[in-house]
Amino acid sequence: MNGIIKVDKPQGPTSHDVVERVRKISGMRVGHAGTLDPFASGLLIVGIGEGTRILEYFLDFPKTYEAVARLGIVTDTYDRTGKIMERSECVADEQMVRDVFLSFIGEYYQVPPMYSAKKISGRKLYELAREGKIITMPPSKVMIYEIKVEKVDLPYVEFKTVVSGGTYIRALCRDIGIKLGCGAITEELRRTKVGPFDLEGSINPFDKDLINCEEIMSLEEVTKYLFKTVVINESGEKKMRNGMPLKIEDLIAYEDFKKGEVLRVLSKEKLISLSIAQRSSNFFDTVKKHERHDLLLKPKKVFLH
Template identity: 40%
Template structure:
């Protein structure tokens, strides 16, 4: 009777470690945002991570990934304006609004630059968009794309979004190349479809690349392949510090005594302390002056009052 060999002991799990910062990932085609996040988290062996708004698998470009204390500020990027460059393929309509769907109709393309410019003008400013069925928006706990895959189309309410900039970068029939800066919740696939519908020939999105999220751009970004090829020490060095998410806020520097009070959640009357104050009220990034440590964000209020908002854990510094 043959004896089975004893099973090999599993290698011990490497414990996760606290990692704090922001990775500017240049996402490649084919990766879902969540899969890219899981891969980067595993490579960093990080305890805590989150992304800042999804990119479709067929899209490329900027996907900021937040680790550790940076996740406290990821909501700001979810709310931030986004910038995209896209190729709109005129004359072909697909059921998903992009290259991943089935072709529903084909029409000849005979439009002039003047017609295109006139059409684009209709989509600048505040517009209404009907979210696509092939989206992650949920209805009764299920994403719309699950209904779509089952052949079910649900009524969707139009939503207001704002197109801050819509620029024609080039036209070589049947392809339009556009740059869009827009508010959160804007679907560039739907914008492409709506432009095609207005031109009378229909359209779908052929390529989509996100180039900006708030003040963050692709400058200094890395692809997942590059990140995988890095040594462990290089991966950590590729992260922006946590305050890389806060560069648009003015800085407030606190003494050691005021730092203690701020970290205990106390509102500070900075006008009486001789602290240099931002020119305007609103959100500020707050540091301990003696060592340059980021303490978190605060709200500058009337009369030089600083109220703590989101605090960085002192354990992470």
């Protein structure tokens, strides 16, 4: 039971609750890639066993969301669960609302919400906020790849958006509300996609007593979406399992890649390691041609499953 499961998190539980539930019903080490707020639902990537070791590579993927913004209100959490701080009449018409939403497409600097899992000095912001310690984080550059306004029924606006990793939809709605001059919160939020992974085949662990093997995406299946591939022979596998770098004679086949790139290394269709390319694939061809013995792949993570 080593790999990734796609969880369709319901509204209410925290991401940590999901991890604890999956850990209980699987009996394995479990982690997740990318927190979802308790009031939000949708896709949470969960690693089981050795799958926890590749979760870091999901964090920079674009994320797709379906959301509802409510105009004319401000809360301390920037969503419907927070304490109301302000109410304002929204005088914008539908076209103005649509124009402001679309104006956020592209790069912009976003200040993370105070009530978030982002850490400062090892502590989560929401923990500090609950203690009354309000800290304004410096803005981070985020990318809004796409916004599609589905429906305007003021004060509610339904929209879909694709954003870079690290983007907060609550903060996006806050900033849209500021630009409209009336404030806004996130009323509903559902994540439907993380990079190439969608909700198809996802599970709700709170409706299950055990996890079946067919619900787990293998490391081999998942990593083909994350990394270029190198195939090695038996001697290369022995070296890599002992943490040794590989030479050209240990390789059977490889895709094009750049120096410094993380690669997945397979032997007999099994994932052996994630390794760092010490040279580009073009240089590999040169080494092969001139029968040199340069060290070409340095293991970063070795998998013993």
